[in-house]
Amino acid sequence: MAERAHPTPGMYWLIAAVLAVITAAEIAVPQISAFDGAPRVLLLIGLGALKFGAVVAFFMHLRFDKPLYRNLFLVGLFGAIPIFTVVLLTFTAF
Amino acid sequence: MAGAPLAEHAPAAGHDEGHHDVRPVRKTAMWVFLGSECVFFGAMISTFLLYRSNTNGGIGSEIFDIPFTSASSFVLLMSSLTMVLAHGAYYGGDLRQARVWLAATALLGTTFLAGQIFEFSEFIHQGLTLTSSPFGSAFYMLTGFHGAHVAVGVLLLGSMFLLSLGGRLYDDRGLNVELVGLYWHFVDIVWIVIFTVVYLLQQP
Numbered sequence: 089m090a091e092r093a094h095p096t097p098g099m100y101w102l103i104a105a106v107l108a109v110i111t112a113a114e115i116a117v118p119q120i121s122a123f124d125g126a127p128r129v130l131l132l133i134g135l136g137a138l139k140f141g142a143v144v145a146f147f148m149h150l151r152f153d154k155p156l157y158r159n160l161f162l163v164g165l166f167g168a169i170p171i172f173t174v175v176l177l178t179f180t181a182f
Numbered sequence: 183m184a185g186a187p188l189a190e191h192a193p194a195a196g197h198d199e200g201h202h203d204v205r206p207v208r209k210t211a212m213w214v215f216l217g218s219e220c221v222f223f224g225a226m227i228s229t230f231l232l233y234r235s236n237t238n239g240g241i242g243s244e245i246f247d248i249p250f251t252s253a254s255s256f257v258l259l260m261s262s263l264t265m266v267l268a269h270g271a272y273y274g275g276d277l278r279q280a281r282v283w284l285a286a287t288a289l290l291g292t293t294f295l296a297g298q299i300f301e302f303s304e305f306i307h308q309g310l311t312l313t314s315s316p317f318g319s320a321f322y323m324l325t326g327f328h329g330a331h332v333a334v335g336v337l338l339l340g341s342m343f344l345l346s347l348g349g350r351l352y353d354d355r356g357l358n359v360e361l362v363g364l365y366w367h368f369v370d371i372v373w374i375v376i377f378t379v380v381y382l383l384q385q386p
Contacts, residue, residue, distance in 0.1 A: 104263040136378035164217025168224035
């Protein structure tokens with residue numbers, strides 16, 4: 089399958105600005121008592137996932153490259169998550 | 183990646199006659215490597231989560247200096263921007279600009295490493311060492327291995343910079359720049375996970 093056109097430098101700067109805002113939000117969330125407990129955990133995981141996804145999709149070009157590369161990466165990523173979730177549950181880490 | 187890279191610098195037509203183009207193979211190999219690295223870091227992050235509360239009655243996650251680590255994280259995040267700009271400049275045919283962004287990426291990576299060394303020395307000074315507790319062992323192993331990856335990345339960036347000075351950056355039609363970029367971004371996304379799981383989520 090053909091590759092799609094890549095973002096412009098201006099787009100990269102915009103994505104970096106969004107990443108900076110998300111990082112600021114990550115720092116702010118633990119300071120807000122209203123988010124204590126499960127909401128804080130969910131918010132921080134969600135914000136981290138957003139940053140992770142933005143870098144992978146745009147900076148690593150997985151959104152625009154051949155699907156083969158995306159699939160190879162996802163096999164490693166989504167292979168690791170259930171394996172280590174089982175490990176952690178086995179050792180009652182939570 | 184983006185369009186036809188620098189046709190004037192690409193090998194002349196017929197140069198590769200009789201040879202297979204190994205570029206897709208090398209890029210595929212890099213993605214397989216990065217996929218396997220997910221499992222590697224997954225094991226280390228899981229180990230940290232298993233031992234995060236096992237401090238032997240000593241120092242735990244309260245030692246973390248979140249504002250300082252946040253600044254380090256931001257530096258590494260911005261190095262991903264400079265890396266992708268280096269890549270873009272290269273494909274746009276602006277070697278001088280690509281060289282500047284490569285140097286900026288290496289500088290930001292070095293800054294991150296300096297921050298990590300400072301952080302480690304502070305923690306050791308306060309009594310958290312590799313052998314003080316399972317928490318300390320898991321923390322230093324995880325963040326230390328990530329730091330080693332960053333150091334390898336800085337060396338690779340330095341090599342790219344030197345190759346560009348010698349006019350050899352266009353060997354392999356820029357594949358080396360692309361592969362180093364993929365490695366560098368991967369190091370960045372691993373830190374995004376470590377920063378969230380090890381630092382932010384462990385705050386009381």
